[in-house]
Amino acid sequence: MTDCMIEICGLTKMYKSKTAVRNADLKIYRGEIVGIIGRNGAGKSTLLKMIGGLVYPTSGELHFFNRAAAGEQSFFERMGVLIENPGLYPNVSAYENLNLLAMAYGLGDRNAAIEKLLQLVGLDSKNTAKVKSYSMGMRQRLGIAVALLGSPDVLILDEPINGLDPQGIVEIRQLILELNTAGLTILISSHILEELSKIATKYVIIHQGEFIEVLSREELQQRCEERIELGVEEARAALPVLERELNITKYKVVDSRTVYVYDENIHIRQIVKVLSEQGIMIDSIAKHKQSLEQYFLERTESAGERHD
Numbered sequence: 001m002t003d004c005m006i007e008i009c010g011l012t013k014m015y016k017s018k019t020a021v022r023n024a025d026l027k028i029y030r031g032e033i034v035g036i037i038g039r040n041g042a043g044k045s046t047l048l049k050m051i052g053g054l055v056y057p058t059s060g061e062l063h064f065f066n067r068a069a070a071g072e073q074s075f076f077e078r079m080g081v082l083i084e085n086p087g088l089y090p091n092v093s094a095y096e097n098l099n100l101l102a103m104a105y106g107l108g109d110r111n112a113a114i115e116k117l118l119q120l121v122g123l124d125s126k127n128t129a130k131v132k133s134y135s136m137g138m139r140q141r142l143g144i145a146v147a148l149l150g151s152p153d154v155l156i157l158d159e160p161i162n163g164l165d166p167q168g169i170v171e172i173r174q175l176i177l178e179l180n181t182a183g184l185t186i187l188i189s190s191h192i193l194e195e196l197s198k199i200a201t202k203y204v205i206i207h208q209g210e211f212i213e214v215l216s217r218e219e220l221q222q223r224c225e226e227r228i229e230l231g232v233e234e235a236r237a238a239l240p241v242l243e244r245e246l247n248i249t250k251y252k253v254v255d256s257r258t259v260y261v262y263d264e265n266i267h268i269r270q271i272v273k274v275l276s277e278q279g280i281m282i283d284s285i286a287k288h289k290q291s292l293e294q295y296f297l298e299r300t301e302s303a304g305e306r307h308d
């Protein structure tokens with residue numbers, strides 16, 4: 001059975017009369033990297049805080065680890081959370097930061113655990129520099145190490161790439177992929193779909209507190225793939241012609257008059273030629289290529305505005 005690590009049912013959070021997250025449903029399975037994508041104020045942090053046990057939901061249910069029966073607290077202990085800025089001690093080293101926290105958590109064999117963690121996130125345990133001198137990327141790595149202190153099964157990262165330079169972005173992305181390969185299930189938020197697209201295996205588009213779409217990596221790729229959009233009088237009549245004359249096999253029938261053709265080797269003029277030779281009327285035909293950001297904007301714009 002596939003492990004369901006987190007199940008969200010009708011989760012809602014209201015701050016007074018403002019609904020930050022509304023009626024959210026989602027299942028997160030072991031090994032997934034779930035990208036939560038939304039504009040500023042969409043509800044990403046609130047959602048992650050509820051899942052991480054930092055904010056109490058107004059209504060709805062949260063189930064963890066295949067709904068296994070155990071105390072609620074133990075679920076949250078199996079999660080590592082990095083939301084907003086990591087709470088670090090600026091005047092001591094990375095090692096000392098982890099040491100202080102490990103002491104507070106009562107971890108045994110601290111030294112070995114800290115060495116391992118620092119190595120995992122790519123920081124040098126011998127580096128005695130104070131954290132206040134660290135670059136944003138190094139702080140973020142240390143923040144991730146802090147979140148990993150209790151050896152969690154699930155890691156929650158709120159906009160971990162925000163404010164990093166291109167090199168820092170690549171490094172954090174790489175680290176997230178390595179942690180996932182090592183077995184962690186990861187939830188990560190961003191307001192830039194392109195950033196998530198390099199790592200996430202599942203996408204949740206959130207807009208004004210509502211999930212407007214949940215889609216797999218393959219589905220997202222398909223939506224943004226180059227295609228020819230063909231409008232005809234009757235799709236049913238056009239399809240056998242396209243298959244027979246042009247060997248087109250990758251297509252999608254959108255409705256009775258619209259077909260999308262996904263084949264980069266086919267030119268519009270070839271389709272026009274074979275269809276007109278067979279007497280099939282073309283209403284419209286155009287090439288369409290959408291970037292990830294265009295797709296995201298289109299989806300959120302079409303969802304419209306909500307007024308509480």
Ligand SMILES: Nc1ncnc2c1ncn2[C@@H]1O[C@H](COP(=O)(O)OP(=O)(O)OP(=O)(O)O)[C@@H](O)[C@H]1O
Binds near residue numbers: 018039040046
């Ligand atoms: N503690 C709070 N009290 C009142 N309103 C809040 C609180 N936290 C968040 N909100 C509101 O809830 C909505 C969702 O906020 P949230 O921070 O979850 O969004 P976000 O997608 O993480 O945005 P950003 O990318 O800007 O951090 C926003 O309208 C925000 O102003």
